[in-house]
Amino acid sequence: MAVVTKMQALWLPLALLVFSGLAGGASPAAAGASLEQHPDSPYLYVLGTAQDGGFPQAGCFKPHCMPGWEHPELRHPTASLGLIVPAASNKYLFDATPNFPEQFYTLEVEAPDTRYTFGGVFLTHAHIGHYVGLMQFGREVMGAKDVPVYAMPRMRAFLTDNGPWSQLVALHNIALKPLEDGQATPLPGGITVTPLRVPHRDEYSETVGFLIRGPSKSALFIPDIDRWETWGRSLRDLLKTVDYALVDATFYSMDELPGRNMDEIPHPLVTHTMDLLADLPASERGKIYFIHMNHSNPLLRTDSPGSTPKSRTVWKELKTSDLV
Ligand SMILES: [Zn+2]
Numbered sequence: 213m214a215v216v217t218k219m220q221a222l223w224l225p226l227a228l229l230v231f232s233g234l235a236g237g238a239s240p241a242a243a244g245a246s247l248e249q250h251p252d253s254p255y256l257y258v259l260g261t262a263q264d265g266g267f268p269q270a271g272c273f274k275p276h277c278m279p280g281w282e283h284p285e286l287r288h289p290t291a292s293l294g295l296i297v298p299a300a301s302n303k304y305l306f307d308a309t310p311n312f313p314e315q316f317y318t319l320e321v322e323a324p325d326t327r328y329t330f331g332g333v334f335l336t337h338a339h340i341g342h343y344v345g346l347m348q349f350g351r352e353v354m355g356a357k358d359v360p361v362y363a364m365p366r367m368r369a370f371l372t373d374n375g376p377w378s379q380l381v382a383l384h385n386i387a388l389k390p391l392e393d394g395q396a397t398p399l400p401g402g403i404t405v406t407p408l409r410v411p412h413r414d415e416y417s418e419t420v421g422f423l424i425r426g427p428s429k430s431a432l433f434i435p436d437i438d439r440w441e442t443w444g445r446s447l448r449d450l451l452k453t454v455d456y457a458l459v460d461a462t463f464y465s466m467d468e469l470p471g472r473n474m475d476e477i478p479h480p481l482v483t484h485t486m487d488l489l490a491d492l493p494a495s496e497r498g499k500i501y502f503i504h505m506n507h508s509n510p511l512l513r514t515d516s517p518g519s520t521p522k523s524r525t526v527w528k529e530l531k532t533s534d535l536v
Pocket residue numbers: 263264339341342435436504
């Protein structure tokens with residue numbers, strides 16, 4: 213699978229993060245020591261980087277999506293993270309996407325069932341790119357038994373009260389585990405996972421991002437947020453407390469949305485997020501990783517023949533060598 217061949221390893225002092233397919237070929241280069249030297253450090257593994265519809269997107273046959281249809285290796289699955297905790301022999305997923313079957317396989321290759329127990333799924337919200345993969349746990353497919361699914365109150369009610377999800381609950385394919393805004397869930401191996409509510413179109417559920425803290429390093433994962441300005445928290449302040457921030461990059465700039473008013477766009481543009489952080493030192497800006505790219509976003513095509521110099525430049529500006 214394309215994401216696997218693009219895997220990039222980043223070494224960090226006490227914890228490891230492995231990124232797969234982050235914004236294509238413009239990902240930071242492997243640096244420092246190898247994974248083998250720190251076999252017990254927990255790490256995140258990026259299993260997908262695209263917006264809910266993935267890349268290319270269904271029904272889009274425009275020039276920006278055609279390379280993805282014609283060359284499967286240029287495809288990008290929907291944003292999802294694996295969390296692998298070797299010391300506790302556990303593995304987890306953040307969000308269950310429409311690409312769940314291949315992402316669950318990628319996780320298996322990285323952390324096989326022979327050694328790792330699947331500890332469950334943490335859900336951000338009830339938009340299709342983030343939870344519909346749960347259907348694979350059902351009797352038609354895996355017939356899973358009590359897979360822990362960590363979710364906020366409205367998200368749990370949505371799954372419990374609406375088919376086909378309610379069947380997963382009734383048949384104990386999944387076991388819902390409560391999350392509360394700002395409250396840490398401890399996991400074996402010295403990990404905590406804390407949901408942080410964010411403003412978003414909450415038709416069926418709340419929306420959260422996750423603060424994932426390991427023994428020494430931490431990451432913020434916010435695939436969807438309407439805007440930084442209406443969030444009760446400061447991205448700049450949070451950035452100081454984490455080592456990695458994987459944030460909403462749905463749209464790169466207004467170029468993708470001709471004729472639309474920016475106030476109507478329910479995502480911070482990449483250019484806007486960059487402006488917001490422009491005066492921070494490179495060490496802070498370098499913590500930002502853009503994720504959840506819409507099929508129209510040029511960041512998805514930095515490794516394609518049609519790659520734009522602009523997106524490469526931007527990526528380089530933000531991904532400075534301070535990650536080494
Ligand atoms: Zn989304």
